[in-house]
Amino acid sequence: MSLAAQPSRMYDRVLVPVDDREPSSVALTYALEVAAAYDATAHLLYVADTNKPSQVQYQGAVLDVLEQEGEEVLADASERATNAGVTVDDELVQGDPRHEIVAASEGADLVVMGTHGRSGIDGYLLGSVTEHVVRKTETPVVTVREKATWTYPHERVLVPFDGSPHARDALELATAVAADTGATLHLLGVVDEPTFGAFGSSTGDEDARELLDAAMADIDDVPVETVVESGAVPETIRTVATDAGADLIVMGTHGRQGVNERLLGSTTDRVLRSAPVPVLTVGSQTGD
DSSP states (O other), rough: OOOOOOOOOSSSEEEOOOOOOOOOOOOHHHHHHHHHHHHHHEEEEEEETTOOOEEEETTTTEHHHHHHHHHHHHHHHHHHHHTTTOOEEEEEEEHHHHHHHHHHHHOSSEEEEEOOOOOOOGGGGIIIIIIHHHHOOSOEEEETTTTTTOSSSSSSEEEEEOHHHHHHHHHHHHHHHHHTTOOOEEEEEEOGGGGOOEEESSSSSHHHHHHHHHHHEEEEESSSEEEEESHHHHHHHHHHHHHHSSEEEESSSTTTTTTTOOOSSSSHHHHHOOSSSSSEEEEOEEEE
16 A cells, blocks of 8 residues: 655644643643644633542632643643634533543544643653553544644654554654655664564564565655664664654554553653653554
8 A cells, every 4th residue: 555645734723731730831831833834723721620520619609629720720821822823622520531522533533632741640640641541542542741832834754664554554644744744754773672662573683674564665755764773672763853853653453462461551652751842642553
């Protein structure tokens, strides 16, 4: 199947879950750049988490502090969108953030979420909400670490590739992104022990290069470079992203060895937690 570079209006509606934390602010910055480039609407969503106590008594009245906080967060985010020249709408809902964001994503072309990039209690957002959204939604999701940097429009897009259906779906999306932004695609093959993660290949350097060459031959009108490296997969992805000057990583949610595993907790989890640039994930449209 040829992956022709045909620039199109990829995004009409960008969903941005927001809260009062810095990762959300960084993600909003990225989302507004994308929305401005595509003349898309930014849909801001604040979820008042019903799993947390929120009602307090104040001067004889019952106030919901989470809803009050949400109104303030949405007002600030809406002002930023307006100042950026982006059409915006906002919504405050009550519920479980995981389920509400997935439900809202059905009407979006892209979801942009911030991550702390830490484990343990401080990594609750990534370990629970973001993981759930990335696993459950059919909409592509960009996760942006608090310390991530990028150039937009993107100039260099890194795609870890192992030939699996999810990796092929990621490559198709990455090709479309590159066509729209004028970026160069960097296809990465990692030769590694199977236990190291989803995108590793145990077939050796030569087979990995043949796989990348075959994938490159199917891409039309987008500059492509390939590289094969050996090492622990997540660390290799991060290192190559830095060395290549990539400003976006595009990954499938499973790789050749991860099809029957939970999405996060290995390769994708580690990359999302530590990537130096935004990471765009896409689930396979052909099933597991």
